[in-house]
Amino acid sequence: MTNPIDKRLAALIRPEIRALKAYHVADARGLIKLDAMENPYGWPEELRAGWQDVLRAVEVNRYPDPGAVALTARLRDALAVPAPATLLLGNGSDELIQIILLALARPGAVVLAPTPTFVMYQMTATFVGMKFIGVPLPQNFALDRAAMLAAITQHQPAVIFLSYPNNPTGNLFDAADIDAILNAAPGLVIVDEAYHAFAEASFMDRLGKYDNLLVMRTLSKQGLAGLRLGVLAGDPKWIAELDKVRLPYNINALTQASAEFALTHRAAFDQQCAQIRAERALLQQALERLPGVDVWPSRANFLLFRPRTRPAGEIHAGLRQAGILIKNLDPSGGALAGCLRVTVGSPTENRAFVTALTGLL
Numbered sequence: 001m002t003n004p005i006d007k008r009l010a011a012l013i014r015p016e017i018r019a020l021k022a023y024h025v026a027d028a029r030g031l032i033k034l035d036a037m038e039n040p041y042g043w044p045e046e047l048r049a050g051w052q053d054v055l056r057a058v059e060v061n062r063y064p065d066p067g068a069v070a071l072t073a074r075l076r077d078a079l080a081v082p083a084p085a086t087l088l089l090g091n092g093s094d095e096l097i098q099i100i101l102l103a104l105a106r107p108g109a110v111v112l113a114p115t116p117t118f119v120m121y122q123m124t125a126t127f128v129g130m131k132f133i134g135v136p137l138p139q140n141f142a143l144d145r146a147a148m149l150a151a152i153t154q155h156q157p158a159v160i161f162l163s164y165p166n167n168p169t170g171n172l173f174d175a176a177d178i179d180a181i182l183n184a185a186p187g188l189v190i191v192d193e194a195y196h197a198f199a200e201a202s203f204m205d206r207l208g209k210y211d212n213l214l215v216m217r218t219l220s221k222q223g224l225a226g227l228r229l230g231v232l233a234g235d236p237k238w239i240a241e242l243d244k245v246r247l248p249y250n251i252n253a254l255t256q257a258s259a260e261f262a263l264t265h266r267a268a269f270d271q272q273c274a275q276i277r278a279e280r281a282l283l284q285q286a287l288e289r290l291p292g293v294d295v296w297p298s299r300a301n302f303l304l305f306r307p308r309t310r311p312a313g314e315i316h317a318g319l320r321q322a323g324i325l326i327k328n329l330d331p332s333g334g335a336l337a338g339c340l341r342v343t344v345g346s347p348t349e350n351r352a353f354v355t356a357l358t359g360l361l
């Protein structure tokens with residue numbers, strides 16, 4: 001006998017939602033956290049007092065500025081958004097993905113992306129009842145231009161997501177391939193530049209060139225993941241339509257104040273990102289020197305690698321035993337079978353990781 005709540009769930013919750021697993025976040029308490037592409041450094045000491053003064057002045061009894069006007073102006077400048085493009089702010093770029101798809105979700109509409117890629121494109125497509133088409137990347141994870149163009153012709157996607165660089169593979173797609181996709185796409189193309197601070201490449205300056213391009217950024221990976229602030233840049237006509245789907249007050253007052261302060265002092269965060277890029281090169285070299293490890297080149301703040309001598313699950317568990325949390329991608333299967341992803345941490349964290357990994361191989 002099924003109990004009454006199970007019967008109600010089966011009748012009411014959509015089957016595709018019941019089939020999902022909730023986005024899993026591993027418990028990192030007490031561990032060196034190299035699983036989620038966070039900046040390891042935190043707010044520079046010399047900025048903390050000024051930041052706390054700003055926070056003290058925030059009136060949390062009042063709703064935040066619904067249009068986040070001051071912050072938006074600061075972001076335009078910091079992100080070098082070309083006129084006449086405007087901005088839409090999200091509670092993380094995750095929320096921007098949701099806003100885009102909510103606005104496009106007609107019955108049968110298609111979301112397309114090369115795979116493997118950031119899982120929220122597919123998950124959010126499922127949430128809103130859209131169909132997701134993944135176009136497999138070849139072994140080197142470069143875009144397969146012919147396969148992408150064929151899939152565009154066949155599926156006429158309402159939107160294509162391109163993670164630039166791609167998560168979890170770390171590589172930067174060829175800009176000429178993306179241009180070809182922009183020219184062929186009947187719908188929107190979102191270039192997701194979550195790792196912009198580490199890639200030093202962008203489609204922002206092409207915004208005026210394509211009427212179907214939107215560029216997405218986030219402050220998360222460059223050091224402000226806890227604030228939850230994503231930015232979508234594009235033609236004012238697109239942004240105005242998408243803004244209708246945004247919930248009022250989606251950017252809370254503490255985030256608005258903190259992000260504005262951080263952007264005013266962004267040289268400090270830029271310096272941290274430069275340090276992470278330098279550490280990425282050292283970590284890459286260290287992994288390349290290890291026998292029995294394949295490591296892919298990265299333009300992001302993480303490295304994808306595959307141990308050849310032991311199963312990825314054992315390496316992942318062994319590292320956790322040693323107090324280090326990374327991401328096991330083996331369960332994703334396909335091109336990611338046997339793969340692990342490590343975020344570039346501080347020099348001490350990276351050394352601890354390499355030492356522990358060396359012992360496990």
Ligand SMILES: *Cc1c(COP(=O)(O)O)cnc(C)c1O
Pocket residue numbers: 037091092093094095118163166167192194217218219220225228229230
């Ligand atoms: C981490 C990540 C995001 C999500 O960023 P938030 O702004 O923290 O929601 C979006 N896209 C890609 C490719 C990411 O890796």
